[in-house]
Amino acid sequence: MTFEEAKDRFIHTWGTLATQWGINRSMAQLHAVLLISPEPMSTEDVMEQLQISRGNASMNLRDLMDWGLIYKQLKVGERREFFIAEKDIWKVARQVAKERRRREITPVVDVLNELKAIPADTPESQEFHRVMEGLSNVVGFADNTLNAVIEAEENWLMSQFLKVFR
Amino acid sequence: MTFEEAKDRFIHTWGTLATQWGINRSMAQLHAVLLISPEPMSTEDVMEQLQISRGNASMNLRDLMDWGLIYKQLKVGERREFFIAEKDIWKVARQVAKERRRREITPVVDVLNELKAIPADTPESQEFHRVMEGLSNVVGFADNTLNAVIEAEENWLMSQFLKVFR
DNA sequence: TTATAATTTCAAAATATATTGAAAGTTTTG
DNA sequence: CAAAACTTTCAATATATTTTGAAATTATAA
Numbered sequence: 001m002t003f004e005e006a007k008d009r010f011i012h013t014w015g016t017l018a019t020q021w022g023i024n025r026s027m028a029q030l031h032a033v034l035l036i037s038p039e040p041m042s043t044e045d046v047m048e049q050l051q052i053s054r055g056n057a058s059m060n061l062r063d064l065m066d067w068g069l070i071y072k073q074l075k076v077g078e079r080r081e082f083f084i085a086e087k088d089i090w091k092v093a094r095q096v097a098k099e100r101r102r103r104e105i106t107p108v109v110d111v112l113n114e115l116k117a118i119p120a121d122t123p124e125s126q127e128f129h130r131v132m133e134g135l136s137n138v139v140g141f142a143d144n145t146l147n148a149v150i151e152a153e154e155n156w157l158m159s160q161f162l163k164v165f166r
Numbered sequence: 167m168t169f170e171e172a173k174d175r176f177i178h179t180w181g182t183l184a185t186q187w188g189i190n191r192s193m194a195q196l197h198a199v200l201l202i203s204p205e206p207m208s209t210e211d212v213m214e215q216l217q218i219s220r221g222n223a224s225m226n227l228r229d230l231m232d233w234g235l236i237y238k239q240l241k242v243g244e245r246r247e248f249f250i251a252e253k254d255i256w257k258v259a260r261q262v263a264k265e266r267r268r269r270e271i272t273p274v275v276d277v278l279n280e281l282k283a284i285p286a287d288t289p290e291s292q293e294f295h296r297v298m299e300g301l302s303n304v305v306g307f308a309d310n311t312l313n314a315v316i317e318a319e320e321n322w323l324m325s326q327f328l329k330v331f332r
Numbered sequence: 333t334t335a336t337a338a339t340t341t342c343a344a345a346a347t348a349t350a351t352t353g354a355a356a357g358t359t360t361t362g
Numbered sequence: 363c364a365a366a367a368c369t370t371t372c373a374a375t376a377t378a379t380t381t382t383g384a385a386a387t388t389a390t391a392a
Contacts, residue, residue: 001280001284003284003285003288003290003291003294006281006284006294007294009277009280009281010277010281010294010298013273013274013277017270017273017274019188019348020188020269020270021187021188021270022185022186022187022188024379024380024381025380026380026381035297036290036293036294036297037293038289038290038292038293043338043339052381052382053381053382053383054339054340054382054383055340055341055342055381055382055383055384056380056381056382058339058340058341059340059341059381062340079337079338079389079390079391080337080338080339081338081339087296087297087300088300089297089300089301089303089304090300090303090304092304093304093307103186104183104186104187107179107183108179108183111175111176111179114167114175115172115175115176118167118169118172119169122169123204124169124202124204125169126204127202127203127204128169128172128173128176128202130253131201131202131253131255132176134253134254134255134256135255137255137256138255138256138258138259141259141315145311149307185378190349190350190351191350192350192351209368209369218351218352219351219352219353220352220353220369220370221351221352221353221354221370221371221372222350222351222352224369224370224371225351225370225371228370245359245360245361245366245367245368246367246368246369247368247369
């Protein structure tokens with residue numbers, strides 16, 4: 001496999017994976033392209049590399065900035081904006097964990113807490129209560145895990161984790 | 167909030183959450199309905215409760231069985247098939263972790279290993295190599311975490327985990 | 333200030349995904 | 363075996379999501 005093929009394969013794989021995660025292909029591929037670029041890239045650059053429209057590039061680059069995965073970079077004497085990706089992959093993971101926690105876990109925790117409070121008098125509502133309790137535990141676990149990733153500023157915590165579950 | 171409202175809220179919330187995770191609404195709602203039902207339900211039952219078509223119910227019930235989240239149950243003297251959900255929520259979590267690992271993590275691990283092997287001679291390919299190494303580590307971490315959930319047969323392992331990251 | 337360059341917005345079009353429902357298939361019963 | 367009861371399949375339809383591209387907006391330079 002040549003280097004060019006490898007790049008394409010990575011960009012393509014990243015895009016496919018992302019769609020399974022509710023992230024659109026363009027956004028994932030933009031991220032992939034910027035991740036492996038040693039140089040800042042302009043909007044034109046990424047448009048050309050991925051063969052996507054200006055609007056698409058603009059919107060998804062902005063989303064990537066909202067996620068904290070890429071930054072704008074200005075070049076002196078250049079009017080255009082350039083973009084660079086966050087290259088610390090653990091930081092990327094922390095950002096993603098943080099966003100997903102905020103968007104997906106927190107609302108569910110709130111709903112489950114509300115639903116746990118429903119009186120459990122009939123067989124039906126008792127079953128319901130049991131299920132809500134169980135889900136609370138599992139979601140709490142997911143929440144803890146994401147938090148562990150988010151809070152892990154130093155490597156020792158990560159390596160300790162890896163040790164426990166070797 | 168009445169019990170009926172709580173049920174609806176749960177079914178709706180579960181369906182919404184699922185779409186963010188690449189699981190379709192019907193499948194998630196079918197799962198929710200069966201989870202909180204103390205009794206086995208027939209296809210007709212779930213069709214009526216969720217107001218979905220026969221084909222939709224049939225296909226998604228089958229998918230849920232493939233995921234190991236629900237089971238068929240036969241009633242004596244009944245010709246129809248009934249369905250019950252796996253009620254052990256930790257088992258549900260393990261099943262989901264197992265499926266997602268198989269479908270999402272494993273293929274990425276393979277691709278990354280392949281791409282890590284690309285010679286790193288130019289600045290571009292060196293950057294590429296660095297990124298692949300970093301991603302390998304992060305994906306490896308996700309893989310370990312999912313494995314921990316999958317392998318956790320006993321509660322002590324889970325509680326130990328929770329302790330580490332309190 | 334005006335012209336120019338670059339970026340953002342958003343309605344329309346394209347694409348992808350989910351759902352329906354009727355026909356085909358399967359299993360059970362008499 | 364044939365009829366009835368039930369389940370599955372899949373082409374057509376509906377819905378949701380993504381992408382485009384041109385117009386509007388904003389920022390910079392002359």
